[in-house]
Amino acid sequence: MIFTVAIDGPAAAGKGTISRAVAERFGFAHLDTGILYRAVGRRVLDGDPAELAAATLRHRDIARDDLRTQAVAEAASQVAAMPEVRAALVAFQREFARRDGGAVLDGRDIGTVICPKAEVKIFVTASAEIRARRRYDELVASGQAADFDAVLGEVRARDARDMGRTDAPLKAAEDAVTLDTSALSIEEAVASATTIVEAGIAGR
Ligand code: DC
Numbered sequence: 001m002i003f004t005v006a007i008d009g010p011a012a013a014g015k016g017t018i019s020r021a022v023a024e025r026f027g028f029a030h031l032d033t034g035i036l037y038r039a040v041g042r043r044v045l046d047g048d049p050a051e052l053a054a055a056t057l058r059h060r061d062i063a064r065d066d067l068r069t070q071a072v073a074e075a076a077s078q079v080a081a082m083p084e085v086r087a088a089l090v091a092f093q094r095e096f097a098r099r100d101g102g103a104v105l106d107g108r109d110i111g112t113v114i115c116p117k118a119e120v121k122i123f124v125t126a127s128a129e130i131r132a133r134r135r136y137d138e139l140v141a142s143g144q145a146a147d148f149d150a151v152l153g154e155v156r157a158r159d160a161r162d163m164g165r166t167d168a169p170l171k172a173a174e175d176a177v178t179l180d181t182s183a184l185s186i187e188e189a190v191a192s193a194t195t196i197v198e199a200g201i202a203g204r
Pocket of ligand 1: 033109158
């Protein structure tokens, strides 16, 4: 069965958690597409030209355990604005989306550019303050020093870059269902997404 669930939205809206839970619930494969841009950003920080890094991305680049830092997120957002980088990553994502057995992809442009014909599209969002609060709490919980206003500033700057770029900007597809997680617990957000996917499967 070919069945694609496209989950887009800004950083820290809950996309990752929702996508993993939906993939597990329905037995679909899951791809966090942000990791591709993070891996390219990491290689750029290590000195490679962005275009070359994207064209020669290897499994070991995306398997690195140091891709979740703020510096890599920032580099990822910068390389993600480069059309050559995005173009080099399209084929892999499209193949993943149409693999047999169902797939969930989360990112910024899955429902708009990578897989406009996805059977289900969900745009997961939350206010910038709530997303910054979640990020701040994660940093504090992992023992890192954090300043809330700085985290909020970073969230806003990344939103502005991801939404403002010319190529594949972050935006909801016209036929996406918007899921605002600002006032929802993780369980409630996952339950809402599951209901949306069930409706999509039933309506095939
Ligand atoms: O979801 P994330 O924080 O891991 O994403 C890192 C950056 O990669 C983000 O700032 C924007 C970019 N990105 C993108 O442009 N398109 C995607 N499909 C996924 C991520």
